[in-house]
Amino acid sequence: MEGIDATLTLGTDSILRLRWARGISIAEEDARRAMDRVNELCAGARHPMLVDMATTKAVSRGAREVFGLPCAASRIALLGSSQVDKVIANFILGVSTLPCPTRFFTSETDATAWLRQE
Numbered sequence: 001m002e003g004i005d006a007t008l009t010l011g012t013d014s015i016l017r018l019r020w021a022r023g024i025s026i027a028e029e030d031a032r033r034a035m036d037r038v039n040e041l042c043a044g045a046r047h048p049m050l051v052d053m054a055t056t057k058a059v060s061r062g063a064r065e066v067f068g069l070p071c072a073a074s075r076i077a078l079l080g081s082s083q084v085d086k087v088i089a090n091f092i093l094g095v096s097t098l099p100c101p102t103r104f105f106t107s108e109t110d111a112t113a114w115l116r117q118e
Contacts, residue, residue: 005020005021005024005030006018006019006020006021006024006030006034007019008034008037008038008041010041010042010047013112013116014047014048015047015048015049015050015112015115015116016038016041016042016047016048016049016050016072016073017049017050017052018034018038018049018050018051018052019052020051020052020053020056022054022055023055023056023057024056024057025056025057025058025059025060026056026058026059026060026063027060027062027063028060028062028063028065028066030063031059031060031062031063031064031066031067032066035066035067035069035071038071038072038073039071039072041072042072044072045072046072046073046074047072047073047074048073048074048075048076048077048115048116048118049073049074049075049076049077049115050076050077050079050108050111050112050115051076051077051078051079052079053078053079053080053085053088053089054079054080054081054082054085055081055082055084055085056080056085056088058088059088059091059092064092067092067098068097068098068099069099070099070100071099073099073100074100074118075100075101075102075114075115075118076098076100076101076102076103077102077103077104077105077111077112077114077115078092078093078102078103078104078105079104079105079106079108079111080104080105080106081106085104085106086104086106089104090104
């Protein structure tokens with residue numbers, strides 16, 4: 001995506017996939033651009049979203065606030081691979097009011113199965 005270190009796709013399975021660059025520290029502006037792009041890509045429809053945050057270094061307070069705003073995601077699966085990812089995800093889940101059901105997973109298969117439960 002232009003302006004941030006992430007990719008965003010909408011698959012034929014109707015699941016949005018947001019993949020952050022490895023080792024990124026997500027700032028408020030990064031989060032805002034990503035969520036704007038999610039809303040543009042969905043064009044008024046709502047879709048489940050898989051967020052690959054493996055090896056994310058940090059998520060700023062401002063970014064967490066942006067992630068708490070309503071967007072086109074109907075539910076969000078946070079995908080990580082390490083204990084650090086789990087700590088970051090639990091911090092986001094524990095201190096933020098999220099606009100839709102959100103869970104952390106270490107398995108992409110489990111995450112996509114949960115997203116399809118809508």
